[in-house]
Amino acid sequence: MDSAGETASSRSATRELLASPDFLRLWLVGAFANAMRWLELLASGLFAYEATGSPLAVTAVVAARQLPQLFLGAFAGAVSEAVNRKLIVMLALIVPASVSTVLAILATTGHLALWHVALGNLLSGSMWATEMSTRRRMVGEVAGPHRIVPAIALDSTTSAATRMIGPLLGGLAFEWLHMKGAYTVTALVQFIGAFAMAGLVHTQTTRPLALGRIVRDIAEGLAFARTKSVLLLVFGITIVTNTFAFAYSSLVAPLGLGEFGVSPSLVGLLAAAEPAGALIGGLLIAMGIVRMNRQLTFAGGAALFMCALLVMALSPSYWLALTVMIVGGFGTAGFGNMQSTLMLTEAPPEMRSRLMGIVTVCIGTNPLGVLAIGVLSDRLGPRIAIVVMAMLGLVLTATLTSVLRRRQG
Template sequence: MDRSGTGTNREGIRGLLASGDFVRLWSIGGTVNAMRWVEMLAAALFTFEVTGSGMAVAFVSAARTLPLLLFGAVAGVVSDSIDRKHILLAGLLLTACASAAICALGALGVVQPWHIALAAFASGSVWATEMATRRRMVGEAAGPALVSRAVALDSLTGACTRGLGPVIGSVSYAMFGVAGAFAISAVMYLLSACLVPGLNHAQATRKLALSRVPRELAEGLAFARTQPTVLAVLGVTMTMNLFAFSYVALVAPIARGVFEVSAGLAGVLAAAEPLGSLIGGLFLTGAAPKSSPRALMLGGSAAFLAALVAMPLMPGYWLACAVLMAGGIGLALFGNMQTTLILTGAPAHVRSRQMGLITVCIGTGPLGQILIGALAEQFGPLGAVVATAGSGLAVLAVVAALWARAERPPAVFD
């Protein structure tokens, strides 16, 4: 049976790679994800060197993720109305132009952090369409029989690029400066755009009606309020985005200021968590965990937050990398269960809207980045990460208690 299962998995992968449309979309996703992390790391290094301010670094990082909160819900409606292939192509070209502008300003020696923040906001606006355009097209290209494997492979690739991108970003910044790092990303975005015209994509478009968005979101929220599991997933997701993921904005300051390592090694620290997530993702792909989804989600989230508390307090740089990598394994559990609990717990007619609420919760990330930036101004990068992650553990404990209480069977009295 094991050999048969392995053979089936190999046939599935071969079937995906035999699809030209899937390979194009998969390649675009991997490239764009890697370049996004290249730019985020280079932007953080440049901003910290110019300003010496953790708050400034946090604001520049928040500019890229803020559009997820502002435009994520609208993106789903737009992608149902306008050809997703056209949205994908236009987004890649816009992102390439934004990166090229920073490259030009850097080459002229006049680039400022606010220029990078503006370009990041433009790129983040394109990022807000990712789930509704390219990710959906990945599933359609794979077909119903292979959609789960297609999404799994795409997610694993994303974890790989999250590890590779910061390393490329830090090395390219150390060698070529901010202009060189953004030149690399601009070229890669343009090469990705060249893959789009060859896609075979059929879509029935309709008149764009943005007025439907508020009503549909309200209906989805009304359903979520009656479902303890959905509410808990939303609570955990918001907790992680407010108190956990914001640490990324201070990776460069911690690496340079606390552990006193080079810009290149700052990228290695940034890559430690994605490497752990990749290991966790491979584990989840190869074996079905025996624990309950609730335990996996809460346990994985707590493990990652605890790793963030411990990481900047480590006595050495490489030990900090190891702690962060271990926390990344827990983060993989959170990410996997976040989707699984919604897909299995929400009926089909409201499932997309529940995923939309997840996107809105993810979009609260910039608030966490602003919070950690303000704390960094007062207590330094080390104190800011410890304080936010510790607060996240406390909030997560409250969510876990409320979740357990909501799902507790009612008492029976004789």
């Protein structure tokens, strides 16, 4: 099939997906839930910076939201083989909605403290750890083998959109409604999402949940991955990108407020710049307009993002930094799309949930980078901290890609 035919086929598959009620439900619930997560993440960072003036405090609060992915991601993948994934997704909406309700009440009564926000982030983050192995896997299941690539591209593109919209709303909500308004909005949206998920028709073959088998399942997944260089590349680059590159997001509030001297709303706009580029790039991939080698798109996209971080951190102008981060978003589009696509196309069905769970653990290394960049920022300032982390990330990305390509060859 020529490139025009492939593009037409991809567009036809996308139209079919959008005509599927179950796909639409999973897609839209994921979109709204992820937007609320990013809204809370930025709002909590702004709250921490205004309360303490310390970049380290900001990074600690942000890390609390993402730390559970490191410790619970692989277990979530194994559990999702035994427990109905629809139920897990619903709990992953209800629990954070309940936490947000409590925090909204504390903010309204004037009793909200920084430790409340950190604890809330930790509890809600525990539910976020199930995303890759449950809802994202269900997206692939509903799409079917012949539509996995456009389905994941569409879902990844939407994820980029939520990372753009969430911070924008977070900055506006914090500036206009403060924490009580931000938490009220996120609680309502997530409760509505759980109600919508109740109507999803999802069939799943489950097996008895044996706690003793979970560790064995994870070990089997790792053993299988060791036989395929492509999967090891996904694990390795995911760790590097989340630890050394995406850690920058925890310093957006100190960078915007302290270095560029802009308002909370413009801080939200800066946080939304990279996801905006990822949204455009993801749409080009989903529509079949951009077609490249999957492994090259994955690793090269991560490298482009890190280069953009270097330029952004050294930029003398807020608006130049904003523009550069939009360009960097094209890199994260390739990285994010191919991360799930490579896992779902290179692994057999019986391995997918546990391998996606391991990917979640790799993503969960982000808080380690967040804490590291926070310490560096406390000593060297936000700009230099981002430069140091991005440079290390580029070196590790090039090394991993070279080693694993030689092994594959």
